[in-house]
Amino acid sequence: MTNKPILVALDYDNRNDALQLIDKLDPNMCRLKVGKEMFTLFGPQIVTDIHSRGFDLFLDLKFHDIPNTVAKAVSAAAELGVWMTNVHASGGLAMMEAAKRALEQYGDKAPLLIAVTVLTSMSDDELQLLGVNVPAAEHVQRLAALTQRAGLDGVVCSAQEASLLKEKFGHEFKLITPGIRPIGSDKGDQHRVMTPPQALAAGSDYLVIGRPITKAFDPLKALQEIHQSIA
């Protein structure tokens, strides 16, 4: 199993609330994920705040633009010293290759670079509206193949797709899966969920878990329980 597979998704609009939660968590048991909302509100300082508390950070900004712009954005993320960052695979092969090339100068200090395939919020019907006339699972495979061809480290996908993708793309190609719910926790707006042990057994390398930890009465206890369930 991957070392420290739990990525706690921080979705906060208040910096103090976010830092209070972070201070309750243990960097030996998890890594943290910051996305567009927090990065837009609090800027690179939040990255420094998190690093100074000893956590690895997944900077989840899902870049999607022309190759030159994305390459520069990914370099800027590397300059911040983040552990992982990402782009949208739908940005295309040239964009992903440019992003990968931009990280070469950082050697073994480069963040892991992954691509989002099809968001877990997208249905087959919504994909059709975009002109994608194949089921989401098929489109995910197509985008994952493109991601691997561009030399990226892996993809964000639904845990439901993990076993198929692992089989097709091999052990080294990392699968990062949101939509994870421990038994008994509220699904919220996630539809197709899996428990942490199920997701790992299906081939997930990293589990993105937000509200089951951040909204728990005792976040550290929630984290410890998940940690124990997959030990």
Ligand SMILES: O=C(O)c1cc(=O)[nH]c(=O)n1[C@@H]1O[C@H](COP(=O)(O)O)[C@@H](O)[C@H]1O
């Ligand atoms: O890229 C993501 O992290 C992501 C992709 C996706 O397809 N679905 C998805 O839910 N996410 C993120 O995963 C996290 C899930 O949080 P919870 O539903 O609270 O566990 C949120 O930060 C979402 O933005």
